[in-house]
Amino acid sequence: MDTRYILEQTSVGTRVGGADFNYRPGRSVLCDTRVPTAEKNGPMPVYTHGPVFYKLLMDGGSVSGVKGEQTSPKGNGRILHEMEKTGLGEQKDTGSSGILKRASPTHCPGTNGQSPGVFMHLDIRNPGKQAELANNFRAAQEWIIPPSEIQPLPSSHIPVPRNRKPSGHADKEVMAATVLTSLSTSPLVLNPSCAPPVTEPGSRAWKDVLSNSYSSSTSGNWSWDNSDQSVPSTPSPPLSNDTNKNFPLLTPGDDVNEDVPESTHFMFEDPIPRKRKNSMKVMFKCLWKNCEKVLSTSSGIQRHVRTVHLGRNTDSDYSDGEEDFYYSEIEINMDSLTEGLSSLTPTSPTTCGPPPVFPPPLTAVPHSERINMNSSHSPTPTLLSQSAPSTLCHIRTDHAYQATAPVRIPVGPELAGLGNGNGTGPGHGTGNGISASWQSPHVLFKGVPGPVIQVRTVSIGEKRQPAAITHSTVIKNHALITPAPKSAPGTRKPRGEAKKCRKVYGMEKRDMWCTACRWKKACQRFTD
DNA sequence: GATGCCGGGTG
């Protein structure tokens, strides 16, 4: 598999993008090199790390050297800016650096039925990465294009035709589009109360939105699932995965066999569905029973499920989507993992909204110390949720086998009595600990603000639960945490001495019974 | 077996 192959196979117009921080010919740049098959067979690979690699492909499969404003004479196709003129692409956002960015994948020609191409437009604004980028880009150029064809670049990145001069107007357009997009999808706006306390909520929210939008593209390693194309109207800034650099347990690149079992012990959730800081890492957790495999890529987890649990052919890329049922998308706060693994709590006590339903652990946990289960409440679909027919509240409640591992929360002895209920029982409580276990089918998000325990199970094309069950779920969790001894011997209320309505009135005069007696409840008339 | 009532389902 090499670029030539792609060039020959790809009949698309210009393509810019594809992130690969560890470019290995024949291996990575998965986006580009595997586009034809990836589109047919399955989700796009997830890019997690590394520098960004740019490549221009021309219609007809010829290579367009990156030559500034000129298209390659060999290329019989058009490059992106020309596509814009024709209205094919909506990738209008070209920053001052001339870098194409944030184009909606849903508008890629591949989804328009014109070609199997997939576009990923990256905006690399990070100056630190630019140099790296430039190097990688040049390297890529040398690899693809004969050096003789390489001309000095007006930009160290992707050269952009001069007729697309980076006007401030364009920037504003980009800005506006970004803001609008974020506003229309961002839970920060929809759920302002969940936003972190700021001195200037409004402006801060906007900044957040913007920084999110840009940082996500700045990371240069976002990805989106192939199935995402099923939702053409949700161009959402992808989650930034650049934090995986900080994640000691993970390694970038192909992580099919990447296993982070330990991390699953700290997977708790966050009501904030959207990554607000770059410490969040999207992970994919296998929900197969007794399998806590956590991978950083959807393709990896899908392959894991497909091969390990479903017994599918390892080599086959074919996927009927069944594996989507067996993993969930989670967000992990890298800070929490690195700061202190010893202290853990299902939810952060400092999250906005009411406190968690269960008593907070005695060990204080930093605000950031949590693992954010991506909120299904979020209208901003994460990578996989974009594939959902609706972007809202996709929660799986079936498939009990998807239960995540129970989590035991150690508490102090002073809390031990909580499990005894109201004293209706002999107090078979939970001893010195509160055992809290929740399962993904039960764990739902809570309504608007408030701590949320969420597991958004990633599923494609699956029926999902609307977002109504939240509260009861929390209550359910509470019940799980403080289980009342279920009708243990002696817990039943002893029969009263007084005659009840039944005895008094008899079956014939049942209408004279108290309602409780009628409903076979404890008699209310002749109480003991 | 009769009685009391808990737990759960239904509308």
Next chain:
DNA sequence: CACCCGGCATC
């Protein structure tokens, strides 16, 4: 929440 009932413990 009212209504209803299965099922269990107790008498």
